[in-house]
């Protein structure tokens with residue numbers, strides 16, 4: 001009899017603890033599930049964005065510039081947003097607005113500068129100022145000292161401006177005669193990377209400040225924070241064009257919020273370019289890739305970053321590739 005009493009007493013004492021523990025576990029599981037769901041949607045939006053980035057980036061060469069990669073930035077952002085909204089089943093304007101407010105920044109890392117999509121204060125034609133998501137112009141990667149300003153790229157191509165004479169020099173770093181002091185071939189790579197990272201971080205910082213101002217105005221209590229820190233993994237792999245996404249503040253329940261940051265890099269600089277030709281005999285457009293060994297005597301029209309890019313402009317695979 002005594003034993004049963006003790007057993008009942010034990011249950012009475014431990015039951016609340018057990019229930020609290022169970023409740024905590026349950027809400028953690030729920031939070032994790034919601035977080036995974038958000039991340040899955042964002043990841044597929046990033047996938048579609050980077051696919052657009054690869055497909056629509058045109059690689060071209062000219063004597064002066066050497067190499068240039070043009071990015072259809074609008075297409076990239078559009079591809080991202082389409083999948084992002086679709087994933088959250090946000091079809092109406094109000095629902096889209098709801099999910100847009102979590103997008104702190106989308107950065108497109110380009111060959112000679114980056115583009116930033118984020119909330120900005122804009123005035124309309126009547127002069128009325130409001131916050132809206134805006135895609136920026138290209139922001140170049142610039143390294144400066146008191147005499148020179150050097151525009152960096154994702155490889156060793158640079159453009160240097162002598163700020164006293166305004167003379168401009170372009171070319172591979174090794175071929176540049178007048179360089180910022182203290183800069184040489186052994187520390188160029190390090191300075192180049194640091195310059196790109198610092199530029200992008202400055203852009204992200206501005207984006208977060210502006211996003212917070214807008215959020216305050218909206219009565220959003222979440223405080224958005226700058227996502228990157230020194231020696232983040234993304235900075236170590238920075239050698240090709242890519243898409244960086246920072247999404248924060250979506251409620252996960254029980255006082256927790258989503259904090260998502262990702263950098264996805266394309267292999268555009270590394271891959272072999274695809275050449276688009278006009279066939280003089282039949283007037284059609286064809287593309288060749290690096291495997292082509294036949295003589296390419298026709299007019300070179302354009303150099304593409306990928307076969308998809310060439311095909312989307314109406315070029316056919318050449319007879320060798322078919």
Ligand SMILES: [Zn+2]
Nearest residue numbers: 288292318320
């Ligand atoms: Zn060919």
